Amino acid sequence: MRRTSSSGEGVIAPCLPATSDTDIPTFMQKMNSMIHIMNRNDGTLPIFKTEAQAAALEALLLSDRPLSTREIITATGASQPTLHRELTRLVDAGLLVRTTVGRSALFAPDEANPAVAPLRTLITLSRGPQALITTALADVPGISRALIFGSFAARSTGAPGAAPDDIDLLIVGSPVRRDVYDALDPLDQALRREVNVTFLSDDRWDAAEDEIVTRILGEPRLELLP
Structure with missing residues (x-):
C-alpha cells in the first residue's frame, strides 16, 4: 500500500488463473x-x-x-x-x-x-475494492467516515477513462493511522492496486471552505463507512 499520494492512471492487466488448452x-x-x-x-x-x-x-x-x-x-x-x-x-x-x-x-x-x-x-x-475495504475497516476504531474518491470512483460511476492503477481512500475521524494501514495491508495482493490514504479530522471535514473537502464533494465518490 502506498503511504504517500501520487497522480496518474494506468491500465491494469489482471493476472488470470491459467487454464489448460481444453x-x-x-x-x-x-x-x-x-x-x-x-x-x-x-x-x-x-x-x-x-x-x-x-x-x-x-x-x-x-x-x-x-x-x-x-x-x-x-x-x-x-x-x-x-x-x-x-x-x-x-x-x-x-x-x-x-x-x-x-x-x-x-x-x-x-x-x-x-x-x-x-x-x-x-x-x-x-468492483471488489468497495466490499474488501469496507470489511477491512469495519473494526478500526475512530473512523467516522470512509470513502473512495478520485479516478477509481469516477470509473465506477460511469465516467470514461483508463482503468485506474490505484485507489484514493479518504479516512475521516481520529483513528490510529497504524491501525488503518495494518487493516489495509493484507488487501494489496487481492486488489492488485495501491491504496493511497488521505486522513482528515472531523473538524476539517465539516469545514465547507476546505479545498480538499470541496474538491472531493464535487467529484464522484463511493461511500464506504458509516
Whole structure:
C-alpha cells in the first residue's frame, strides 16, 4: 500500500488463473453468452451486460457462503424480476448453481466451472475494492467516515477513462493511522492496486471552505463507512 499520494492512471492487466488448452473453449463459450468485451478505455472493466448482473456476481463471488434471493436483492438493490432474470442467465450459463433448502432458493458460484476463478478475479479488480475495504475497516476504531474518491470512483460511476492503477481512500475521524494501514495491508495482493490514504479530522471535514473537502464533494465518490 502506498503511504504517500501520487497522480496518474494506468491500465491494469489482471493476472488470470491459467487454464489448460481444453478449458479455453469451455471458458469462452460460457463467457461469450454472458459478457460484452468492450474497449478498455470505456470504464473500469465494463464487460458485463447489465449492472444487475455485475452486482449479483459481485455479491456471490465475494461471499463465503451461498446466498438466498432475498440476500442478493438486499446486496444489489435490484428488483426481484430483474434479479430473477439475471440469476437464471447465470445458472443457465453454468456459472452459478442453484439449490433449494426448504422453501428458499440458494445460489453459489459453480467452482467446477473453469470460468469462475478468472471471473472472480475480474470482479475483485473492478468492483471488489468497495466490499474488501469496507470489511477491512469495519473494526478500526475512530473512523467516522470512509470513502473512495478520485479516478477509481469516477470509473465506477460511469465516467470514461483508463482503468485506474490505484485507489484514493479518504479516512475521516481520529483513528490510529497504524491501525488503518495494518487493516489495509493484507488487501494489496487481492486488489492488485495501491491504496493511497488521505486522513482528515472531523473538524476539517465539516469545514465547507476546505479545498480538499470541496474538491472531493464535487467529484464522484463511493461511500464506504458509516
